[in-house]
Amino acid sequence: MARRISPRKVVAPPSFIGFKPYGVITENTDSVELLYEEYEALKLADYDIMNHQEASKLMGISRPTFARIYESARRKIALALVEAREIKTSYGNAWMEKNWFVCNDCLARFTIPKNITARTCPVCHSFNIALLNV
C-alpha cells in the first residue's frame, strides 16, 4: 500500500472558484484542476514572498514536499496560460481549520459541534469519516 498523503494546511481557500480565459482563438474545453494546497504554496512563495523552508513549516509539510506542490502549481498555471485553459480549484489534500471532518463516501466536509456525539457523516450517515487536521 502506498503511503498516505499527509494533509497540507491551507490558511484560507482561494477566493474564487476558477479562472477563465477570454478572447480565446481556439477554444480548449479542457480545464486545469488547481488544488487548494497548490494555490496556498503559490501564494506563500510568490505573493507573501516566503522561502520554501518557512512556507513548508506553515503548511505542516516537509520542504521537499512543499517544493513539489509549488512546482506542480506553477506547471498547472503555465499549462492553463499557454493552452488557454480554464482553471478550476478543487479541495485536494488540504485541511483548513480545526474540527473539520471529511466523509470518505460522499466527500462532504463538515464540522462536528460539541453538542453532537455521533461520529457519522451528516449527509450520508456513513461512519467512514476522517479528521482533516491529523
Next chain:
Amino acid sequence: MSKTVITSSGNTLTSKFDKRFGRAEFFCLLDEATGQTSFIANEFKDANHGAGTKAAEFMVEQQVNKIISGDFGPKAKELLEKFDVQMVILQEELTIQAIVDRISKK
C-alpha cells in the same frame, strides 16, 4: 427537533443547491424527523456587506442545527462555530431533492 438548512437557488425541491451561504437565493428548511421542507427567501442576499454574518445570525435565531452549503465565509464560520451549528460543505452540483434524499436515506 433537528432543523437543517440547505441553501437553494429556488423555492422548489427541484431547484439547484446554491453553493453560497450568505448570498443564497433561498434557504430550504428541512425537518429531518418528519422530512418536511419549507422555503424561506434570503432577505440578506442583496446586502452590501455582511450578508454571511446576518444570515448566520438568522440561523442561530431560528435554532438551526445543521447548515448545508457550498462554502462559508470566515465571519459566518466563526459565528456558527460559536453557537454549535454544524456546517456541511458540499461541492457537487445537486438538486435540493437529491440532498434531502441523501440525508433521509439511512
